[in-house]
């Protein structure tokens with residue numbers, strides 16, 4: 001049962017080999033044993049989970065089960081879920097019990113899925129290593145000295161350690177793909193607007209996008225089927241006919257045009273990562289794909305542009321945490337301004353404060369044109385780079401991160417070093433494109449390495465097809481850490 005995929009568990013439930021209560025109990029017991037060493041969860045609620053599993057079993061007994069009814073899952077602690085604490089990894093929301101459900105939560109509940117718990121994450125999703133959580137760093141299940149990647153490190157670590165078959169996550173600049181890569185699991189960041197942001201605590205609204213992390217591409221497709229869909233409560237939610245994201249999984253890759261951006265295979269890429277990518281590309285060529293040399297000339301501008309735009313949006317989004325309406329409030333203060341100041345000084349961690357300061361600065365009168373406007377222009381150039389690349393190829397392949405997972409503490413003192421981790425992931429968010437990470441190998445010391453697949457807008461089914469075919473011809477995604 002432990003290593004079963006979402007697909008397999010759904011089949012076992014459908015054939016009544018196992019009940020949802022049995023599955024939930026199995027995973028909760030495993031979480032109870034392993035979470036003390038991994039710190040992948042912020043909230044667990046056994047009674048609530050088992051009650052949801054009982055409802056799922058009753059639905060099945062009544063003949064009303066859908067394909068995912070009774071399957072256990074985990075939500076990143078950024079998704080508001082009624083009756084659950086939704087902290088977003090912050091002291092600011094440590095006392096916040098959500099009174100309502102995010103759209104993603106509503107959709108998963110409607111499918112009959114059972115929430116096992118809420119996963120740990122970088123505070124307000126700011127980070128690349130999951131060391132910024134108020135609840136402490138998450139450990140990488142492959143090597144407890146290593147970071148799991150951020151900001152959805154709890155979700156990725158939980159799937160890797162087989163504490164859940166699947167988890168939700170969010171990606172503003174790489175937070176689904178990076179932890180998926182570092183933990184040896186599969187993650188998909190959809191096209192901006194495919195998954196509703198309603199009830200998903202906002203970091204940088206024009207970049208944030210929810211998506212699944214699972215063992216396989218096939219499971220990501222099934223999970224995206226549940227998560228995606230138009231929602232009038234998110235003004236950037238796209239009104240499109242519903243899609244079956246698993247419809248193309250079995251298509252052969254004959255004639256597929258894979259673009260390899262020169263800029264992604266240049267200096268700065270670790271040699272072990274380069275070797276793993278090389279092997280993966282050869283594997284895909286064997287499956288019938290053709291390789292095309294492409295260029296994304298503005299890649300290196302993605303870091304400065306993103307680290308202006310994301311903090312700018314964060315500084316405005318986070319202004320709502322003022323101690324008045326909900327969340328933390330300082331215990332003692334002289335007057336209203338003192339209350340705001342003390343509340344925010346106590347409630348936010350240092351990376352969040354850094355972003356608020358940078359964001360307020362780049363939006364301020366006199367600096368707006370020089371920084372924010374300039375960054376928006378770069379954003380357009382980056383989107384244009386991809387538009388011309390996709391005239392030559394069907395998908396783009398590259399690394400997810402410059403190296404495999406580094407050690408906890410190795411980069412946390414130097415924010416710029418940390419930001420450089422995001423060089424291969426940020427452009428995708430700036431352009432609003434979909435991106436995936438697929439397990440593709442390991443370093444000599446056993447740390448996972450992911451392969452990034454970038455697609456054109458709304459090409460999720462094609463990307464999942466490429467990933468699934470790769471997974472049919474490789475077994476990296478089936479490896480699990482020994483815990």
Ligand code: GLN
Nearest residue numbers: 125126127172173174175
């Ligand atoms: N590492 C990036 C940041 O810290 C991206 C985080 C994310 O995707 N949520 O902003």
